[in-house]
Amino acid sequence: MDIRQLKYFLAIAEEGQITSAARKLQMAQPPLSQQLKLLEDELGVKLFERGPRSVQLTDAGIILRNRAQQILELADSTTREINDFAKGMKGTITVGTVSSSGATLLQDRLREFHKMYAGIKFEIHEGNTFMVIDLLNKGIVEVGIVRTPFNTTNLECKYSSAEPMIAVMTPDYDWSEGEAFMEVGELQNKPLIIYRRFEQLIREACIDQGFEPSFFCMNDDARTTLLWANAGLGVGIIPKSAFGLVNNSNLLYKEIRSETLRTRVAAIWMKDKYLSSLAAKFIECFG
Structure with missing residues (x-):
């Protein structure tokens, strides 16, 4: 099995036809x-089920894809890094990020780093936290x-300062007009829009205040929370620094007074x- 065969295999998987893949x-x-x-003989499995006009990936084929x-x-990535080195460049850093870290990363840290090391390029892979950790494990990002x-098992970590969570909403949902802060108890009976990873954190904070939260929408991206809240569909809960990730022209926010509902951005890399x-x-410039 070599790189060329993998490219051929992926072309067939994408096209769903050997004829179309050959043309591509x-x-x-x-x-x-x-x-x-x-390739199938070498691996000892069928990678596709052949039909009269198309092919479908088998379970083994899905794993290989x-x-x-x-x-x-x-x-x-390796080819680009070697090419950069050969041209006298300073190289490329591969970074995996979650959407809600964007504002924190793009603040002074990245600008200062770019000033100091202008020749360094970036290759960014975006996903949720579990995907980013998986990319680290597989060596795709550093x-x-x-x-x-x-x-944090098997990870080295460098943390930024803790920041509060905020409730974001359109004016129609503003139950305490003009108030910049709120208590957790004020979330009771509100249709909440949340990033799925914060579900347990938010649920426990609400239960501590004597009520079960009403989750209207759970999603995997802070930007989705903002977009749904901006559309007037409920009250979103996000880290404060994520407020500017998308257009929020219809939104206002209230900072939630809670030591529990706080979060930090962290730079992580593999131990040993x-x-x-x-x-x-x-990493030195982070935090």
């Missing part, structure tokens, strides 16, 4: 079919930027694993 790859169909057969995408991304809470000097310099 600008090659004849018989050699492509032969390469697929060689996910791994092949990661392998090709890593190969491309540094992750995530939010607490998360499992090689860390490039570029990544180490980036």
Whole structure:
């Protein structure tokens, strides 16, 4: 199994037809079919179920597709890094980030780092916290930027300052006009829009105040929370620094007074694993 075969395999998986994949790859169909057969023979499994006009991935094929995408991304990153080095550049840092860390990362930290190391480039992979940690484990990124809470097992961490959570809403939902702060108890009976990872944190804070929260929408991106709240569908709860991630022209916010509902952005990297000097310099500027 080599990089070329993985590219062929992914082309077939994306096109759903060997003929279309061959056309996309600008090659004849018989050699492509032969390469697929060689790959299946080497792995000892069927990767596709053949139909009269299309092919469908088998369970083994789905596993290989996910791994092949990661392998090709890593190969491309390595090629770019070597090319940068050959041209006398300072290299590329691969970073995995969650959406709600964007505002924190783009504040003074990144600007100052760019001033000091203008030749360094960035390759950003975005996803939720679990995806970012998975990318670290697989070596696709060197540094992750995530939010607490998360499992710190096998991770080194450098934290930024803690920040409060805020409730964001349109004026129609403003039950205490003009108030900049609120208590957790004021969330009772409100249709809450939350980032799924904060569910337990928010639920426990509400239960401590004697009520069960009403979750109207749970999602996997702070930007979705803002967009839904901006549309007037409920009250969103997000970290304060995430307020500016999307257009919030219809929104106002109230800072929630709670020592429990606080979160921090953290730079994370793998314990006992090689860390490039570029990544180490980036981490130094964080926090």
